[in-house]
Amino acid sequence: MSSTEQGTSSAAPAEPTTAPESAAAPEVPESFYYVHGKDKVVHKVSAGALQHSALIHGMISNLGYTEEQAKANPFPFENIDGDILQMVVDWCNQHKGKPTPPEDTNLPKQKEKLFDLVLAVNYLEIKELLTYCCKQVAMMVKGKSPEEIREIWMIPTDAEDEAAEKEAKKRAGKEAAGETAAAAGDAK
């Protein structure tokens, strides 16, 4: 076998160029849906753009809303800040119908915004955008010392972890004791 052929797809070859010629399908008008975040600002987004979000795509795939119904029932995402939802909507619109590039350089540079974006994207299940965001988060600590990493990612020290664990145990103990007392009261 030729070495210059190595690495080609091992899938069975597809049929040659003479693909069946069919009449062009009639254009189906694109459907739109509406979403809003914590700030209640409603965004109109096409079904094509929303395909990036597995969560929303799953929600709308069986709805069969008319334009009016969709407008009257925007999807509420109360756990997402308005500006973050705007970023997500912009990204989905920008990458609608396009192959996603290997990297995205337009993500927020500020730590807190990126953090909120990661949570939102994870919730909305937008896989490609989550990957870009996680890459960017990982890059934040490139070449940093452990103390600098701790500061950037706010990682507790061993002593803080131990104190938190003790506290959690204490709390769990108290709750258990409370439950036992309540159960004893009920029995009486």
Add this chain to the structure above:
Amino acid sequence: MQLSKFPYLVQKEILDNMTYSDLFLLSFVSKNMKNIIKSSQATRFRRIGRIVYEIDNMDLWNTNYRKIYIPSESNEDVILRCWDMSEKLRKDYFQLNVSGRILDFEYITCRYHMVAFNQCNKESVFESIHNYFLDFFGDTVKNQWIVNNYMPYFPRLPNLSLILIFWGTGNDKGNMKNLQKIISSSPTMTHIKMSFWEANETLKPESKFYQAESIAIQQDNLTVPVNLGSFQGRQTFFRCNTCRNFDLIEFVNRWKSGEAFQKLEHLEIVIDNDDIPINRILDEIGVKYIDATKTPPTHTLPKVYFETVCKPNTYPINAHTYVVRETDNRVASISIQEKTLSFGVWSETEEEFLAMVKLSQNHVPIADFHPKYDQSVFGAIHNYFLDFFGNSIEYIWIARLTHGCKLLIPRLQNLSECVYTSGFPELSTEEFEKILSSSSVFKLVNMDNLTRVERFGPESKLCQVESIQLKLNDKAILDVLHHFQGRQAFFTCSSSFEIEGWTEFVDKWKSGEVFQKLEYLRVKIPSRHEFPQTEILNAVGVNYIDATKTPPTHSLPKVHSWRVRRRYTDPIISHTYVVRETDNRVASISIQQTTILFGVWNKTEEEFLAMVK
């Protein structure tokens, strides 16, 4: 930003995107963090074959500078560098407790963290690092320490295997003494790579050298300074200028008798001198033959040691000839091809081995003839076929390059000529032009040994070839691309590929000035590079098909394929395309990390879009 507030899967995704070097430093932030890394990255860490401690810079042989890295077939992932520089520490250095020892670290300009230490503390420094790695990456990972004749130091640590790289030349006794000293003062080596020319003394049979698990030797012959006959390990690779057939025969006979080489799994001997007909030994070693109509099993196994960017397994032996060991009836496949003898020992007995032999699907008659009559023999066969099968089918002659760039191509009518080489030494421009001149115009040229060929002019015969499958450097690819008049081109680029060259090609195609016959183009670059997908698509001004729709699949029969299963070009299912101005024909463009595919349709844009579903 509080990392712990992210769900576990998000934390894992972030850690998945970090290099080993960054994960190593992150593990010092807290015990909790270290545990999260170890649990979330367990699968990734299990895939690490080995960690190598190598001298960092070959210009600094007299130092203890080390880089510690994880090697792979494509690159090396450096975890840490260790330099003897404790007195020159920068102000921003920091200290870490590595397995109970406080070590100084600083960030150096070449993107890595460095452990700085005093020469006198090196033993304990490396011990701490080694112990930390055993805990962090797991004790299933092999740890290999490379020593050489200039820096033979190694720390004495459990689970650390030694690799020796030794360069020697001339009959200077100092070299030999140095080699013997290193060998005798070290534990048994896992692997020894050595080149030693013009030596006049042979290592004694009792030397620990011969106990190494694996050796890769380049020397003048098979006995000086390393004697193949004394080897007791598992894998051996020799490259010699010359050899005596007697040595090869003796090797096989001693293996067959069970007197020596009991642990041997794989042997490979390359003799560079063309005048040594090593294939003559077959008659003298009493080989057994597997029927030519049957398919023998393939012998290959993981190498004890392989360098970064090298194949991790031994070269597959697929031979119809084998020998049997008298003492335990074990089989060794033996293959002699041109200058290489390969010997692969099976753990199967002859009976078990023969049970693995498969019946070939095709039984074919064999024509025997003397080489001096080849032109007339092939002429007669070809004429018979023309009469028997008719002249409406295509007859293809595949010429394989042999030593001295010779090609056998009979001058016959109605015969398309193809040339093919693989695994052959790199050719110069002159040698390649000589090959091209041996045919009026080749139908196909498939060669992977042209990275030394620098440029092609518009008059090169290569540009008229119907289909080319070549491994070239980027400049040579651009030259061919500019003047190509054929139908199909498959390039493997030996370096990165400038996007300007690509956009220039697409612009020319779009203008309709050239490449009228082009049907398919593929450019692959090495995996360490990546095509900037968005940049290229923007630069060539592609049209997009809506992502919600399914584009048609472009694939067509190759001009010639070496494999039945790969008769068609790789399918292109792409949402991006360009249109030729002169006839409105479409070409689909697909760009994935290391591959660009360009497939021309015989459809106008309108017809093409009608096929979109």
